[in-house]
Amino acid sequence: MTQAIEVDRLTKRYREVLAVDDLSFTVRPGRVTGFLGPNGAGKTTTLRIILGLVGASSGRANIGGQRYRSLVRPLSEVGASLEATSFHPGRTARDHLRVQATGGGVSRGRVGVVLEQVGLAGAADRRVGGYSLGMRQRLGLASALLGDPGVLVLDEPINGLDPEGIRWVRSLLRVLAAEGRTVLISSHVLSEVEQVVDDLVVIDRGRSVYQGPIGGLVASRPRVVVDAEPRAALAAALASHVVGETDDGALLVEGIDAAEAGRIAFAAGIALTHLAAETQGLEGGFLELIRGAES
Amino acid sequence: MNAIGRSVAAELLRVLSTRIWWILALVLFGYTAFVAGFLALFLGDLGKVLGGGTDLPARAVADLVYATATSVGYVVPVLLGALIVTSEYRTGTLTPTLLAEPRRGVVLTGKAIAAAAFGALFGVVGLLGSVGLGGVVLAVSGGDPLLGSAETWALCLRALLAMALWGLIGVGLGALVANQVVAIVVILVFTQFIEPILRVVGAIWAWSAEVGKFLPGAASDALVGSGLFGSLGALDPEAAAMHSAALSWWEGGLVLAGIAALLLVVARTTTWRRDVA
Numbered sequence: 001m002t003q004a005i006e007v008d009r010l011t012k013r014y015r016e017v018l019a020v021d022d023l024s025f026t027v028r029p030g031r032v033t034g035f036l037g038p039n040g041a042g043k044t045t046t047l048r049i050i051l052g053l054v055g056a057s058s059g060r061a062n063i064g065g066q067r068y069r070s071l072v073r074p075l076s077e078v079g080a081s082l083e084a085t086s087f088h089p090g091r092t093a094r095d096h097l098r099v100q101a102t103g104g105g106v107s108r109g110r111v112g113v114v115l116e117q118v119g120l121a122g123a124a125d126r127r128v129g130g131y132s133l134g135m136r137q138r139l140g141l142a143s144a145l146l147g148d149p150g151v152l153v154l155d156e157p158i159n160g161l162d163p164e165g166i167r168w169v170r171s172l173l174r175v176l177a178a179e180g181r182t183v184l185i186s187s188h189v190l191s192e193v194e195q196v197v198d199d200l201v202v203i204d205r206g207r208s209v210y211q212g213p214i215g216g217l218v219a220s221r222p223r224v225v226v227d228a229e230p231r232a233a234l235a236a237a238l239a240s241h242v243v244g245e246t247d248d249g250a251l252l253v254e255g256i257d258a259a260e261a262g263r264i265a266f267a268a269g270i271a272l273t274h275l276a277a278e279t280q281g282l283e284g285g286f287l288e289l290i291r292g293a294e295s
Numbered sequence: 296m297n298a299i300g301r302s303v304a305a306e307l308l309r310v311l312s313t314r315i316w317w318i319l320a321l322v323l324f325g326y327t328a329f330v331a332g333f334l335a336l337f338l339g340d341l342g343k344v345l346g347g348g349t350d351l352p353a354r355a356v357a358d359l360v361y362a363t364a365t366s367v368g369y370v371v372p373v374l375l376g377a378l379i380v381t382s383e384y385r386t387g388t389l390t391p392t393l394l395a396e397p398r399r400g401v402v403l404t405g406k407a408i409a410a411a412a413f414g415a416l417f418g419v420v421g422l423l424g425s426v427g428l429g430g431v432v433l434a435v436s437g438g439d440p441l442l443g444s445a446e447t448w449a450l451c452l453r454a455l456l457a458m459a460l461w462g463l464i465g466v467g468l469g470a471l472v473a474n475q476v477v478a479i480v481v482i483l484v485f486t487q488f489i490e491p492i493l494r495v496v497g498a499i500w501a502w503s504a505e506v507g508k509f510l511p512g513a514a515s516d517a518l519v520g521s522g523l524f525g526s527l528g529a530l531d532p533e534a535a536a537m538h539s540a541a542l543s544w545w546e547g548g549l550v551l552a553g554i555a556a557l558l559l560v561v562a563r564t565t566t567w568r569r570d571v572a
Binding site: 044045048051052053054055068069071074075078080082083086087088089090091092095096098099100102103104105143 | 296301302304305308309312313314315382386387388389390391392393394395396397398405570571572
């Protein structure tokens with residue numbers, strides 16, 4: 001139950017495209033690690049390499065020191081859910097899990113347990129074709145939990161869930177990490193996972209752009225939104241601090257805080273109609289990383 | 296249970312938990328019963344009444360009627376074998392399958408064994424149609440259904456073997472092609488169009504008949520001991536001038552097994568190794 005996921009100088013090349021580029025990171029047990037990046041950043045490819053579904057061009061991805069393909073009973077060591085769509089629409093949830101349990105050498109008794117755990121027991125004998133996206137997410141989680149594994153790898157597990165479902169998944173992930181398991185979840189929206197993750201690995205275009213505790217990811221250049229009548233006078237007073245404007249025309253100011261912006265306007269004799277710190281928090285830091293990587 | 300055993304059990308469960316296998320079984324039963332019944336009628340009294348008929352011995356008639364389980368029905372286990380692989384690509388379930396058992400060779404072996412088992416099951420279903428309705432029609436129309444004959448039951452056993460081998464061929468083809476629509480089109484076009492034409496054309500010259508006997512359908516007829524094509528000469532006097540060549544039953548079995556092994560090995564070393572994304 002104390003196995004880490006270690007990705008070491010991983011590279012995956014598809015003809016001309018470098019999907020994963022010299023990527024290294026470690027996912028530690030007992031914590032929830034968020035694996036973030038915009039769509040197309042290489043998250044899913046990396047997860048598939050970790051799980052032995054895709055071969056790496058170079059580098060290694062190990063779980064507890066072993067490649068996924070060398071695990072004797074992989075479902076009992078690593079639970080994974082990669083897509084909410086990889087179910088046969090004509091098969092019931094219970095049968096899907098039975099097939100999975102049989103193939104992975106997991107006791108059939110676990111099927112009922114995980115169905116109960118994810119709240120699908122009542123719908124277990126319906127065909128998956130009639131399931132909502134949220135129910136498929138729950139079935140994916142059930143499939144990952146089937147072998148009671150010490151390591152969980154979940155691709156976009158919150159996508160498609162309703163607010164109640166999101167709360168439920170977050171608390172489940174916290175419980176799983178508190179039990180000492182290694183939990184890796186991917187997402188392309190930081191706000192979706194920021195309440196649940198301890199650590200972050202942020203990638204963009206296959207490269208790591210941030211690794212560390214979530215607290216370390218803060219916008220390095222906080223912005224202030226400020227507006228006045230007339231705007232031109234305010235813009236002149238703030239001069240070079242103005243870096244842009246919001247959708248409704250207010251000025252975006254960087255390099256000074258809200259108090260300083262207020263003082264400058266007061267000194268210029270301008271009455272402000274709006275003054276606020278840009279409320280984007282961690283998402284701002286996240287976007288900044290991605291923007292930084294692009295420029 | 297070892298890894299292969301787990302894989303086979305999972306594949307059997309996978310097939311049984313969706314509807315396609317019994318839909319195919321029903322189609323197979325109806326189709327072989329219809330063709331066997333029609334042949335039994337045509338080769339028996341009705342044929343004589345219509346001025347056609349045949350002077351075929353009772354043994355040949357019974358073989359021809361009973362072998363429709365394979366000579367007509369063989370496409371069904373090929374389809375199921377191909378679906379066992381390609382539906383995993385189409386629905387994306389190959390991902391959870393390989394998470395449960397990451398060794399690709401083990402998974403493919405499990406699928407092949409399961410497909411052979413379902414092939415044999417389909418053999419039973421086809422024989423229920425061909426021996427069932429065909430035998431009744433033969434008896435009613437004054438012929439001898441030869442149900443007490445050991446040769447009849449030996450033919451049935453060889454038919455089960457042939458259907459199992461066709462299941463393996465389906466898995467090999469499915470794993471090689473991966474795309475479900477392409478696999479189904481290839482199977483239908485080859486079995487219903489290309490091979491029949493090749494077998495007819497092959498019968499024109501002696502040398503081509505010698506080559507044509509290695510076609511999979513011809514090998515299957517040879518293994519079972521009778522088939523529609525091999526009997527064309529007997530059915531149609533004008534076709535008597537056609538050249539025919541046939542393998543012995545065990546040669547036919549080896550050719551079918553060889554085709555299955557070749558497809559499986561080529562698939563294993565090409566498409567089946569590819570990234571699953």
